[in-house]
Amino acid sequence: MPKIGKSKGAAFVQGVILVARKCRGRRAVAFCLWSVLSSGLVKVQGEELVEYLTAKKHLEERQWEQAHNLYRMLVDRGPEFLRPHAKLGMFRAAVGLGEGAAALSLLDSSGDDAEILPRDREFWLAATALERAQIPLGEGGKDSIRQLEEALKGIEGRHSHIRLRAELRLVMAELLSRVGQGRRAIQVLTDSLLELQSSEWAGLRAYQKARLARIYMKIGERDWAVSLLEEIRHDPHMDSRHFKVAEAFIEERDLSQSGVMGLVIRDEPACLSVESPGSFELRITAIQGEGKQRIAEKGRVVTQWFNLREDPFRTVNLLAGGSLLEVVDPSTSSSSPAPDPVVIELLESSSARVRFRSRSLSLPFPRFEEYTVYPNGQIFVLLTTEGSLLDQPRMELLLTTPLIDTSDGWQVISPRMNRSVKAGATFEGPHLLLSRLGFAGRHWVVPDDLLLLPAAAGGRLITQVPSDARLSIHRKVSCEGCGKGAKMALQLRIMPSFLEQPDLAEKYRGSYQHPANLVIQEGELVIDDSGDLNSDGYNEGEGCHVVRGAREVELRAGFHDRTDPVIKFVLPGFVGMPDVRIDGKIAHSSSYNLSWADRDTLILRWNGTVPAGGRARITLE
Structure with a gap:
């Protein structure tokens, strides 16, 4: 699959290593992972996880010897949960060192590991069959194909x-195509299309047909290739984007180059689609x-989220199974979202940003949320309760943790130590970062982090870290001191995918809660916008x-970098x-990106960064 399976260890390990050094000699904080291997919870000591992630970083940087040595230590003395993953990492390092025979021997022994339960074998x-397939064909290509066939038989028929x-x-x-068995390769993929016919597998079906x-x-049969493209074009479960991506894939063009700058919105009968091409x-x-x-x-409002960069x-x-963010009815003690319908209205649509309102009329006071989506993955949410003049010091939200088959590896990351909060604990902090770490045995893993930031500098986000990761798909989050009167504002970031880099979340929080200063010579700052x-x-x-009434502003960054700043010009006095x-x-x-939000309001989003301490003069003419 193009770009799927990118590792996150290299980004995360920088901060974890620093913490591990401070913790050396003390008992490391343990955390829980939901394992495909054992379908149970296993405690992994902090330093052992650091060693694993460090080895993974060495692997990504092609430092084969260092990676091999660290993986070897984990295979010899690491926790049972990590050993099979470490053995796969050790195999990859051996291949990098050119030790093909030793790598194959290591892989052949993996199936006999005592740590692997019979039901997971x-x-x-x-x-391991997928790992073997990564070895150059000259070193066991036929064996690789045979093991893939055997692995298929072992999991045949399981949904x-x-x-x-x-x-x-x-x-x-x-592999078959590389060794000149194109016809057999075609048969393998054609015969299996039947089990991908449901709408659930539309994207996977498009990829397999591509x-x-x-x-x-x-093999020179262009007519059949064109026929498959036409099937993708006319498939009722697919759309024009599947066709365009498939066409680019077949022609071996860069799938990330769409030529579109900014957002694209599609008004379809069953949904509104907001796309930042390639993102x-x-x-x-x-x-x-x-x-x-x-x-x-x-x-529910946003019910589908795709990472187009990796998928x-x-x-x-x-x-799958939830929505990005929901407001919990304060009149009920249930953590489940209210089943009552909500009215959604599109407020603004342009390449610079998309805004829509979700309104619930079933509560004692009518409530609505306004979402503003930007091309870089920033989503700003304004929550308002109409008719209520009282402060709302606390509001309950429901976040859906992105899920692929299992909820393994999802962590709440502490902003103080930049490491995971232990299972069963109550987290309280100035921001909430949910992150997942990938392991060597995971497949079809798409990088996906979620960062929630309150607008108020003193705001606190509180959530219970579940003791069982199977219960962590929906996370109830309490927001305290995050609003003013009957209003509260939040920023939800879904990009970049690696938000757990050291201090990155805190930098985003500082930039949001302490905005830049604007200096204008003509006109005025609007201080009563909704x-x-x-x-x-x-x-x-x-x-x-x-x-x-302004056409020129000077943005002074102050103590924080200002990335992709946005300015709303009201009554700028332009036509066109x-x-x-x-x-x-x-x-x-x-x-x-520059667009008219309405006849009197112009939105400018600059795709750049004003560094901390710097300034930029922006002029419309």
């Missing part, structure tokens, strides 16, 4: 292994109502500065679209 046979079977077949077809078409192209896609599942309104019957065919809905909670000219609910100057120079159109 078939999964690990499949995992829970549909995705794993697809991966085994795709790898087998690739792989088939590429094989047909390589992410969000879908709001709601049927069309009167005018611009839609109805979400189950009370361009959209094979994995990261929100989402401006502290009357400072920065709208926390929309993530933008607001000015009226003005030019943009940055520090006196005409800016290229690719460096910003």
Whole structure:
């Protein structure tokens, strides 16, 4: 699969190593992982995890010897849970060192590990077969194909292994194609399409057909390749984006190059789709109502999230079984979302940003949430209870932890130590970062982090870390001191995928809670915009500065980097679209998004960074 399976260890390990050094000689904090291997919870000591992630970092940097030595230590004395993963890592390091025979011997012994329970042995046979397939064909290619066939037989007919079977077949077809058995490769992929016919597997089906078409192209049968593309084009479960990605894949073009800068919104009968090409896609599942309104019957708003950077065919809905964010009815003690329908209205749609409102009329006071989505994965949410003049010091939210088959590896990351909070504990902090670490035995893992930031500098986010990761799909989050009056604002970040880099979340929080200063010569700062909670000219609910009657502003960064700043110009006095100057120079159109939100309001999003201590002069003319 293109780009799927990228490791997160290299980004995370930098901070963990520093903490481990401080903890050396003391009892390390333990945390829990849900294991495909044992389907149980296993405590892993902090330093052993550090060694594993450090080895993984060495592997990514092609430092084979260092990686091999660390993996060897974990195989010899690491916890049972980590040993099979460490053995696969050790195999990869041996291949990198050119020790093909030793690597194969190591892999052959993996199936006999005492740590692997009988019920999980078939999964690990499949995992080792996939690893063997990475060895150059001259060193055991036939054995690799044979083991893939045996692994397929072991998991045949199990619905829970549909995705794993697809991966085994795709790898087998690739090997067969390389050794000149293109016809057999075609047969393997064609015969298995039947079990991918449901809408659930539409993205995976598109990818498998694209792989088939590429094989047909390589053996000179272009007509069959074109026929498969037409099947993708007319499949009722697919759309034009599946076709375009498949076409680019077959022609071996870069799938990330769409030529589109900014957001694209698609108004479809069953949903609204907001896409940042090559980055992410969000879908709001709601049927069309009167005018611009839609109805979400189950009370859920964003129900599909795809990481297009790592999963361009959209094979994995990261929100399967839930929605990105829901507000819990304060009048009930249940942690489940209210089943009452909500009305969704599109407020603004442009390349710079998309805004929509979700309104619930079933509560004692009508409540609504306004979402503002930007191309870089920032989502600002303004929560308002109409008719209520009282402060709401506490509000309950429900976050869906992205899920692929199992909820293994999801952690709440402590901002103080940049490491996972132990299972069963209550977390309270200035931000909430949910992150998942990948392991060598995991397959079809798409990087996906979630970061929740309150707008108020003194705001606290509180959540219970479950003792069993199977209960962590939906996380109840209490927000205390995060709003003003009947309003509260939050920022939810879904990109970049590796938000657990040391101090990155805190930098984002500082930039959000302490916005840049704007200096204007003409016009005025707007301090009463709907989402401006502290009357400072920065709208926390929309993530933008607001000015009226101004055409030039100077943005002074202060103590934080200002990445992709957004300015809302009210009554700028233009007809049509003005030019943009940055520090006196005409800016290229690719460096910003500029659009009219309405007849009197112009939105400018600059695609760049003003570094801490710096300033930028932005002029419309």
